[in-house]
Amino acid sequence: MESTFSSPAEAALQREAGVPGQPTPLADLDRVYELERIVGFVRDLGCQRVALQFPDQLLGDAGAVAARLEETTGSKMFILGDTAYGSCCVDVLGAEQAGAQALVHFGPACLSPPARPLPVAFVLGQRPVSLELCARAFEAQNPDPKAPVVLLSEPACAHALEALATLLRPRYLDLLVSSPAFPLPLGPLSPESEPLERFGRRFPLATGRRLEEYGAFYVGGSETSPDPDLDPDLSRLLLGWAPGQPFSSCCPDTGHTQDEGVRAERLRAQRRYLVERARDARVVGLLAGTLGVAQHREALAHLRNLTQAAGKRSYVLALGRPTPAKLANFPEVDVFVLLACPLGTLAPQPSGGFFRPVLAPCELEAACNPAWPPPGLAPHLTHYADLLPGSPFHVPLPPPESELWDTPDVSLITGELRPPPVWKSSNDPGCSTLTPRPQLELVESSPAALFLSSRSWQGLEPRLGQTPVTEAVSGRRGIAIAYEDEGSS
Numbered sequence: 001m002e003s004t005f006s007s008p009a010e011a012a013l014q015r016e017a018g019v020p021g022q023p024t025p026l027a028d029l030d031r032v033y034e035l036e037r038i039v040g041f042v043r044d045l046g047c048q049r050v051a052l053q054f055p056d057q058l059l060g061d062a063g064a065v066a067a068r069l070e071e072t073t074g075s076k077m078f079i080l081g082d083t084a085y086g087s088c089c090v091d092v093l094g095a096e097q098a099g100a101q102a103l104v105h106f107g108p109a110c111l112s113p114p115a116r117p118l119p120v121a122f123v124l125g126q127r128p129v130s131l132e133l134c135a136r137a138f139e140a141q142n143p144d145p146k147a148p149v150v151l152l153s154e155p156a157c158a159h160a161l162e163a164l165a166t167l168l169r170p171r172y173l174d175l176l177v178s179s180p181a182f183p184l185p186l187g188p189l190s191p192e193s194e195p196l197e198r199f200g201r202r203f204p205l206a207t208g209r210r211l212e213e214y215g216a217f218y219v220g221g222s223e224t225s226p227d228p229d230l231d232p233d234l235s236r237l238l239l240g241w242a243p244g245q246p247f248s249s250c251c252p253d254t255g256h257t258q259d260e261g262v263r264a265e266r267l268r269a270q271r272r273y274l275v276e277r278a279r280d281a282r283v284v285g286l287l288a289g290t291l292g293v294a295q296h297r298e299a300l301a302h303l304r305n306l307t308q309a310a311g312k313r314s315y316v317l318a319l320g321r322p323t324p325a326k327l328a329n330f331p332e333v334d335v336f337v338l339l340a341c342p343l344g345t346l347a348p349q350p351s352g353g354f355f356r357p358v359l360a361p362c363e364l365e366a367a368c369n370p371a372w373p374p375p376g377l378a379p380h381l382t383h384y385a386d387l388l389p390g391s392p393f394h395v396p397l398p399p400p401e402s403e404l405w406d407t408p409d410v411s412l413i414t415g416e417l418r419p420p421p422v423w424k425s426s427n428d429p430g431c432s433t434l435t436p437r438p439q440l441e442l443v444e445s446s447p448a449a450l451f452l453s454s455r456s457w458q459g460l461e462p463r464l465g466q467t468p469v470t471e472a473v474s475g476r477r478g479i480a481i482a483y484e485d486e487g488s489s
Contacts, residue, residue: 024061051095051098056081101119103120108156145173152216179202181197216237274335
């Protein structure tokens with residue numbers, strides 16, 4: 001019963017920790033994990049207890065890295081190897097349980113701001129990049145030297161973008177280099193020098209320029225990957241990039257390039273289908289997919305208000321990492337919305353698939369907010385913080401008397417006309433509609449209750465007062481393999 005709604009404790013000990021990576025030679029440990037920079041980070045803060053967060057594929061080097069850092073800094077190191085939700089997010093809760101004063105995150109990171117203030121250092125890794133092959137691939141994909149292009153990369157290849165730009169700038173005049181959006185140092189920052197921050201990256205745009213004017217050249221991925229759609233970082237870029245601009249990717253090992261336009265349109269079509277499913281839904285399950293990313297409480301309250309304004313019923317579910325077995329326990333829920341970091345929201349789904357579709361917060365916003373721009377004009381926002389008030393992308397709900405709520409809407413899935421939302425007549429937003437019955441009983445009228453009444457089996461019947469009372473008797477003794485009254489066989 002424990003595994004129905006949560007993962008049992010034994011699962012953490014029995015499961016395989018992903019694809020084990022090759023152990024890093026001790027001679028390369030300092031270079032791969034940038035230990036010199038981490039030692040300076042720990043010494044500058046004067047920390048005595050530091051948490052080291054590793055993804056599954058790097059756990060083989062965790063012990064050697066922790067021992068090397070303890071020997072060099074004299075501080076106590078704690079290894080965090082099993083995060084509650086995703087390894088790309090900073091596990092602030094795990095660090096606080098260990099009493100850590102700082103945290104070092106190794107491996108791919110979404111770079112989402114943590115919910116609680118904690119000094120964090122990121123080590124993204126340094127994957128080898130063939131600069132000459134990538135430069136020739138860039139020239140083949142971008143024959144016009146005046147076309148504006150942005151250099152993007154996966155986190156492990158970010159260290160090579162400046163060197164690649166140095167090879168290309170003598171010919172290409174409008175070349176922009178992105179960089180990971182690491183936390184900025186404390187202190188005032190002038191608005192003129194503040195770069196644009198999107199997709200977990202910073203773009204040093206010139207005054208008067210917009211990111212929508214640029215094409216993209218992405219360095220990352222692998223030709224041997226069985227399914228390119230499993231990369232959530234590239235999916236985030238394809239969904240959020242301007243549809244009319246070219247987007248190509250390049251393998252850093254071989255220089256093989258690929259036009260990502262077809263894949264981007266396929267991803268957008270899948271997301272538009274999920275928006276239609278959300279519009280048809282009557283019951284929405286809000287999955288708490290993170291507790292360590294900033295503004296997750298505000299985003300949860302925003303989604304609840306959004307579903308209530310659209311006339312839908314919402315339930316908040318805290319189940320840890322969502323799995324098909326967990327979500328199948330809620331068949332009355334029509335769609336689920338995963339409130340997580342951008343990479344966690346677009347992470348690949350399990351091989352078995354989910355019983356109901358799992359959406360991103362942006363898709364629920366497009367389905368429930370009639371003031372949201374139509375497809376093709378609205379950006380696909382992968383971070384829930386962009387939907388909240390104060391963000392330049394925030395679109396407030398129209399007032400109840402607005403004509404937008406009465407606009408006829410036809411489902412593209414069922415072909416039926418969707419009814420307009422019906423608000424509660426009571427002034428108290430927390431009051432529920434009550435329906436009288438002939439027996440003078442009052443029950444709450446909700447889609448979940450209607451779904452339960454339509455099921456042939458509704459659970460164990462209590463049958464109070466209809467079962468005779470009997471004395472308790474001794475039951476069987478022993479274990480299931482051999483009870484005492486069965487004898488030996």
